[in-house]
Amino acid sequence: MATWDEFARSEPEFGRLIKARFDSHKHKMMATLRKDGSPRISGIEATFADRELWLGMMPESRKALDLRRDPRLALHSTSADSAMPDGDAKLAGRAIEHTGDDTKTAFSNTLEETGQEMPSGPFHLFSVDIQEAVLIRLGDPADHLVIETWRESQGLSRTERR
Numbered sequence: 744m745a746t747w748d749e750f751a752r753s754e755p756e757f758g759r760l761i762k763a764r765f766d767s768h769k770h771k772m773m774a775t776l777r778k779d780g781s782p783r784i785s786g787i788e789a790t791f792a793d794r795e796l797w798l799g800m801m802p803e804s805r806k807a808l809d810l811r812r813d814p815r816l817a818l819h820s821t822s823a824d825s826a827m828p829d830g831d832a833k834l835a836g837r838a839i840e841h842t843g844d845d846t847k848t849a850f851s852n853t854l855e856e857t858g859q860e861m862p863s864g865p866f867h868l869f870s871v872d873i874q875e876a877v878l879i880r881l882g883d884p885a886d887h888l889v890i891e892t893w894r895e896s897q898g899l900s901r902t903e904r905r
Contacts, residue, residue, distance in 0.1 A: 800867040828881075
């Protein structure tokens with residue numbers, strides 16, 4: 744798996760497009776796995792800072808406990824416009840929990856510097872290692888989908904579906 748920085752350096756333009764989709768809306772959707780293996784979908788905010796993709800969560804939240812038990816996740820940029828003019832981004836990978844005060848303080852400082860809401864009190868902090876990144880857009884003309892997929896072992900590929 745690749746850190747956000749490793750992924751973005753391997754495919755700079757594709758990484759920029761994926762990040763732009765995630766940055767276009769405050770709220771994203773994340774899938775985790777419950778204790779029984781069934782999926783859980785949760786709303787979440789994601790932050791790109793210090794060459795990492797960060798996920799902050801309330802203490803003992805179900806999604807944080809899911810990730811502690813099984814770090815696999817999928818993250819979706821969400822689409823506000825059904826015409827999808829800029830596409831729809833998805834990431835899959837593994838969460839890595841950071842419990843050190845120095846890392847959490849640096850994360851909080853980054854949020855403050857960028858004008859984002861800072862967590863009050865304790866919180867869980869995870870970075871994401873990327874296994875797969877996908878961007879789905881309407882083609883031109885809009886009679887087909889253009890699907891670009893990056894996998895660490897295979898690089899970037901493009902498929903069209905009609």
